[in-house]
Amino acid sequence: MDQFGPRFAQIYGQGETPMTITALTRAAHVEAMEAGWDDALYSRRLASVGVSQAGCEVAVIGPDEKRLPAGEIGEIAVFGPSVMKGYWNDPAATAAAIRNGWLHTGDMGAMDEAGFLTLHDRSKDVIISGGTNIYPREVEEALLTHPAVAQVSVIGRPDPEWGEVVVACVVLEPGATADAKTLDDHCLTQIARFKRPKDYVWLEDLPKNAYGKVLKTELRAVHGLAERSSSSS
Numbered sequence: 001m002d003q004f005g006p007r008f009a010q011i012y013g014q015g016e017t018p019m020t021i022t023a024l025t026r027a028a029h030v031e032a033m034e035a036g037w038d039d040a041l042y043s044r045r046l047a048s049v050g051v052s053q054a055g056c057e058v059a060v061i062g063p064d065e066k067r068l069p070a071g072e073i074g075e076i077a078v079f080g081p082s083v084m085k086g087y088w089n090d091p092a093a094t095a096a097a098i099r100n101g102w103l104h105t106g107d108m109g110a111m112d113e114a115g116f117l118t119l120h121d122r123s124k125d126v127i128i129s130g131g132t133n134i135y136p137r138e139v140e141e142a143l144l145t146h147p148a149v150a151q152v153s154v155i156g157r158p159d160p161e162w163g164e165v166v167v168a169c170v171v172l173e174p175g176a177t178a179d180a181k182t183l184d185d186h187c188l189t190q191i192a193r194f195k196r197p198k199d200y201v202w203l204e205d206l207p208k209n210a211y212g213k214v215l216k217t218e219l220r221a222v223h224g225l226a227e228r229s230s231s232s233s
Contacts, residue, residue: 021049121135148172153168165198207219
């Protein structure tokens, strides 16, 4: 904002309803920046994807497909003329994605009292450990604030006792060093103890597609073959 001025806007959409779900306008960016990072309300709004766009109804729903109260995390659903009619020649996938006219995005998020939507993760990436939902994005954002960490992707590994445990696939900055204890200690300053990784996979790079998106499916398939540190206690 300081360098380029009030020209940033953010739009959230999917291929199934492109560029149409929510928007964080230039005015909202300016208002939040003027309030300052110390203002909890506006710092949260800058981390959001804004409010629903005209002609599009957005809801955060629970497993029973009922709307959740403000602040609760659930699946984001969208209704409106921009929503696709269906997937080409795939009625089963269409029926799973569109129910009662609502597109179930597979994205998890929460909406505040003013309608600002914050994304948390993809539903298929949520780690359920000991019956508790852990959102990989929160753990990734904590680890990325460590100066030695260049890239990170967090996945769940099946575990007989906990159901799943948190595993962090980490790429260090060139020449940097860090071990599991160092990153554990760093995580504990930012997130709850039960959310921190139980194991670390050290990689030279993360697998990505042509758009630069990390391929978590590939990480899940191969991470067990990579060199790992000893598990955290």
